[in-house]
Amino acid sequence: MSAPATRLSLTSGLSRWLGEHLSLVIGAGILGFFVLMAIAAPLVAPYDPVAQMADVRLQPPSLAHPFGTDNFGRDILSRVIWGTRVDLQIAFIGVAFPFVIGTLLGTVAGFFGGLVDTVFMRIIDIILAFPFLVLMLSIIAILGPGLASFYIAMALVGWVSYARLVRAQILVLKNSDYAVAAVSLGFSRTRIMFRHLLPNAIAGSLVFVMSDAVLVLLNGAAISYLGLGVQPPTAEWGIMVAEGQPFVTTAWWITLFPGLSIVFLAFAFSLLGDALGDLLGVHE
Amino acid sequence: MTAPLLSIRDLVVDFHGGPEPRRLIDHVSVDLAKGEILGLVGESGSGKSLLCRAVMGLLPSRRLSVDGGSVLLEGRDLVRASAAEMLSVRGSEIGMIFQNPTSHLDPVMKIGEQIAEGIRFHEGASGREARAAAVEMLARVGFPDPSRQYDNYPHEFSGGMRQRAMIAAALSCRPKILIADEPTTALDVTIQAQILELLLDLRESLGLSVILITHDLGIVAQTCDRIAVMRGGRLVEQGPKRQVLAAPKHDYTRMLIGSHPSLPAHEEVKPAAAHSQGRPLLEVDDLHVRFDVGGSFLRFGGRKQVSAVKGVSLQVMEGDTVGIVGESGSGKSTLARAILGLTPLSSGHVTFDGVDLARQPGKALAKLRRETAMVFQDPLNALNPRFTVAETLGEVLRVNGMPAADIPRRIDELLDLVHLGREFAGRKPRSLSGGQCQRVGIARALAVNPRLIIADECVAALDVTIQKQIVDLFAELKARMNLTLLFIAHDLAIVRNLCERVLVMYHGEVVEEGPSAEVFARPQKSYTAALIGAVPDIDPDKKLLAPRSDPAPAAA
Numbered sequence: 001m002s003a004p005a006t007r008l009s010l011t012s013g014l015s016r017w018l019g020e021h022l023s024l025v026i027g028a029g030i031l032g033f034f035v036l037m038a039i040a041a042p043l044v045a046p047y048d049p050v051a052q053m054a055d056v057r058l059q060p061p062s063l064a065h066p067f068g069t070d071n072f073g074r075d076i077l078s079r080v081i082w083g084t085r086v087d088l089q090i091a092f093i094g095v096a097f098p099f100v101i102g103t104l105l106g107t108v109a110g111f112f113g114g115l116v117d118t119v120f121m122r123i124i125d126i127i128l129a130f131p132f133l134v135l136m137l138s139i140i141a142i143l144g145p146g147l148a149s150f151y152i153a154m155a156l157v158g159w160v161s162y163a164r165l166v167r168a169q170i171l172v173l174k175n176s177d178y179a180v181a182a183v184s185l186g187f188s189r190t191r192i193m194f195r196h197l198l199p200n201a202i203a204g205s206l207v208f209v210m211s212d213a214v215l216v217l218l219n220g221a222a223i224s225y226l227g228l229g230v231q232p233p234t235a236e237w238g239i240m241v242a243e244g245q246p247f248v249t250t251a252w253w254i255t256l257f258p259g260l261s262i263v264f265l266a267f268a269f270s271l272l273g274d275a276l277g278d279l280l281g282v283h284e
Numbered sequence: 285m286t287a288p289l290l291s292i293r294d295l296v297v298d299f300h301g302g303p304e305p306r307r308l309i310d311h312v313s314v315d316l317a318k319g320e321i322l323g324l325v326g327e328s329g330s331g332k333s334l335l336c337r338a339v340m341g342l343l344p345s346r347r348l349s350v351d352g353g354s355v356l357l358e359g360r361d362l363v364r365a366s367a368a369e370m371l372s373v374r375g376s377e378i379g380m381i382f383q384n385p386t387s388h389l390d391p392v393m394k395i396g397e398q399i400a401e402g403i404r405f406h407e408g409a410s411g412r413e414a415r416a417a418a419v420e421m422l423a424r425v426g427f428p429d430p431s432r433q434y435d436n437y438p439h440e441f442s443g444g445m446r447q448r449a450m451i452a453a454a455l456s457c458r459p460k461i462l463i464a465d466e467p468t469t470a471l472d473v474t475i476q477a478q479i480l481e482l483l484l485d486l487r488e489s490l491g492l493s494v495i496l497i498t499h500d501l502g503i504v505a506q507t508c509d510r511i512a513v514m515r516g517g518r519l520v521e522q523g524p525k526r527q528v529l530a531a532p533k534h535d536y537t538r539m540l541i542g543s544h545p546s547l548p549a550h551e552e553v554k555p556a557a558a559h560s561q562g563r564p565l566l567e568v569d570d571l572h573v574r575f576d577v578g579g580s581f582l583r584f585g586g587r588k589q590v591s592a593v594k595g596v597s598l599q600v601m602e603g604d605t606v607g608i609v610g611e612s613g614s615g616k617s618t619l620a621r622a623i624l625g626l627t628p629l630s631s632g633h634v635t636f637d638g639v640d641l642a643r644q645p646g647k648a649l650a651k652l653r654r655e656t657a658m659v660f661q662d663p664l665n666a667l668n669p670r671f672t673v674a675e676t677l678g679e680v681l682r683v684n685g686m687p688a689a690d691i692p693r694r695i696d697e698l699l700d701l702v703h704l705g706r707e708f709a710g711r712k713p714r715s716l717s718g719g720q721c722q723r724v725g726i727a728r729a730l731a732v733n734p735r736l737i738i739a740d741e742c743v744a745a746l747d748v749t750i751q752k753q754i755v756d757l758f759a760e761l762k763a764r765m766n767l768t769l770l771f772i773a774h775d776l777a778i779v780r781n782l783c784e785r786v787l788v789m790y791h792g793e794v795v796e797e798g799p800s801a802e803v804f805a806r807p808q809k810s811y812t813a814a815l816i817g818a819v820p821d822i823d824p825d826k827k828l829l830a831p832r833s834d835p836a837p838a839a840a
Binding site for chain 2 (some may be wrong): 176177178180181182183184185186187188191195196199200
């Protein structure tokens with residue numbers, strides 16, 4: 001009698017945990033799926049993503065081509081799978097540089113205050129005064145199209161949000177008793193900044209990283225769509241949407257499947273951000 | 285005896301979060317007679333606030349529910365009353381005031397309107413009538429110029445006046461019962477005495493029944509008729525005040541009474557021990573600390589300065605225990621921070637072990653950082669939440685150059701010193717109680733082998749029994765390690781019991797100084813006398829001396 005009862009309570013405990021962390025489970029599940037696809041792309045993609053097959057142009061979804069083919073006769077499913085590699089890379093690198101730069105500058109500005117703070121804050125104001133895309137496009141136009149330019153532009157523009165978030169936290173935390181205690185115990189400034197304040201200030205930024213990844217992903221797609229990011233014939237979701245645009249009424253599958261992939265990946269990041277916020281207690 | 289006005293019978297409140305409901309209020313029964321003041325005593329987490337919220341039908345979470353018992357208000361069961369019925373009970377039959385008047389008053393609404401609002405809602409009075417009633421109420425709770433002050437906003441008043449306004453709002457619809465949840469905890473002693481006096485007056489003039497929730501037995505002894513002691517959701521003892529205080533039946537009540545810091549009645553004033561001759565460890569000479577307030581870079585000349593410390597001088601010998609007392613805003617904490625070099629000095633000198641902080645700031649700061657330590661008021665906020673106890677202590681030792689191999693042994697030693705089990709080394713602050721956090725804070729201060737420890741209100745945030753343990757710990761460390769201690773507190777009784785010498789500060793100045801026994805037995809200044817007289821004593825026969833000065837004028 002007792003064995004089924006304990007199993008029941010165990011499974012109910014697990015299901016309660018899953019229920020409470022539903023967004024974490026689903027978000028991590030979708031992201032994990034995309035990461036697996038990216039890693040296993042050569043194995044799971046049925047065709048070469050750039051191979052053009054003149055005899056099967058603009059085929060609707062079928063058993064041979066589950067997602068159909070585009071106007072060059074390339075297999076959409078294979079291109080979506082290979083595109084995962086590029087798009088995950090865009091989301092990751094596009095967020096990593098702004099996050100690191102912004103967090104460091106925000107910590108320094110908040111901790112030292114005074115002139116340092118004023119200078120950084122005014123620079124941020126100037127950057128924020130321009131529309132985000134306009135700034136991105138002009139930087140990429142100067143550097144020349146390509147993914148490297150996109151990453152540099154992201155790093156130059158994207159750090160401001162992280163700097164502001166972290167600075168605000170540091171301003172609060174540097175007056176907390178444990179920071180004062182650290183000063184009174186003779187700890188060095190570097191130690192106080194990076195061992196005591198930063199780890200406590202960073203939770204908000206970590207959550208923002210997730211929602212920012214969504215924006216970066218969409219930006220990357222937009223830049224590629226405009227022809228300034230990833231160059232054809234590389235398989236990338238943004239370009240695929242752009243390439244399918246002339247055929248959207250006759251061959252909807254060219255745009256639909258890469259579009260859906262963007263939506264799902266963005267959805268996963270949003271869910272993860274939400275879950276991370278709950279776990280780190282940011283919403284409290 | 286007539287039927288009680290309010291009768292709580294076997295009340296049960298459960299928390300439905302985990303697999304099993306957790307019982308937070310466990311079959312509590314208590315009565316309140318008309319015109320009676322009932323003191324509800326207990327430490328944080330004992331369920332005293334929750335009990336009153338259950339009576340009001342204001343449980344703070346959806347996961348809490350009343351799962352048994354009844355609350356009878358003149359025969360009507362409030363537990364079974366509908367939400368609409370409770371609306372008319374709250375405010376017009378039972379009023380409530382809270383600990384922190386600042387956060388319970390609407391900051392963008394005129395103070396008079398916050399009082400008139402209830403009158404309009406419950407009694408359907410017209411705007412003019414409500415205003416007249418509110419003005420009358422303001423006058424009753426001690427506003428000197430009620431018709432003008434009706435139009436002031438909460439931030440224009442002091443904490444004491446705000447609490448008066450809250451009382452006026454709670455009483456505006458003439459409820460029969462007032463529930464006061466720690467109404468004076470956030471206030472200075474002299475203001476506390478005035479508010480308690482006001483509650484007693486109102487009981488007389490309005491025939492009000494009051495449930496006074498407090499952790500301070502002194503307040504209960506001075507104001508209440510009956511006492512109910514709560515612990516862990518249960519009522520452990522209740523009875524008439526004198527009976528409970530004089531002959532407590534329950535061990536816990538005895539411990540509470542034993543922990544209450546009281547000023548000794550009369551004591552033979554021993555001639556102060558001859559001060560050890562020689563150079564003082566710490567010498568403060570004519571210290572001024574000023575802060576810039578207001579004035580932005582667009583408004584030239586608009587810069588104002590506020591003096592937090594005005595010409596303070598003091599000497600502390602090696603091994604001395606000096607208490608600094610004073611009300612909030614008297615500059616005690618600023619003085620402490622200035623001594624440790626955490627706040628820049630405006631003028632004057634701080635000399636620690638012969639090195640002058642103003643003349644040789646570099647050398648003095650290095651010395652202060654190595655040889656002094658501070659213990660803070662909020663024990664949880666004083667510890668880095670991400671560090672375990674061992675990491676917190678270990679870091680201090682490492683920064684001070686202790687070889688890594690010796691650190692674990694020293695951490696064990698420190699934990700032993702503050703009577704924390706060694707198993708606490710791996711815990712983080714969040715999993716510790718307030719008292720345990722404070723012990724870690726003290727261990728961290730001791731880690732540097734300091735010659736001077738400054739404790740800034742370090743027991744103010746703790747329950748009385750924990751307070752006593754921490755004060756005892758300081759006394760023990762003082763005896764064992766010849767610690768030099770600067771103990772800042774607003775609680776006079778604690779300072780009286782712990783410190784040999786005391787400084788009384790008022791508005792940034794030292795108004796009185798001397799051996800504690802002497803200062804407390806024969807205060808020379810009226811301010812000191814008022815401060816001492818306002819401490820509620822646990823002996824109900826030692827009357828509270830509320831300073832009968834007029835309430836501070838509004839609008840600064």
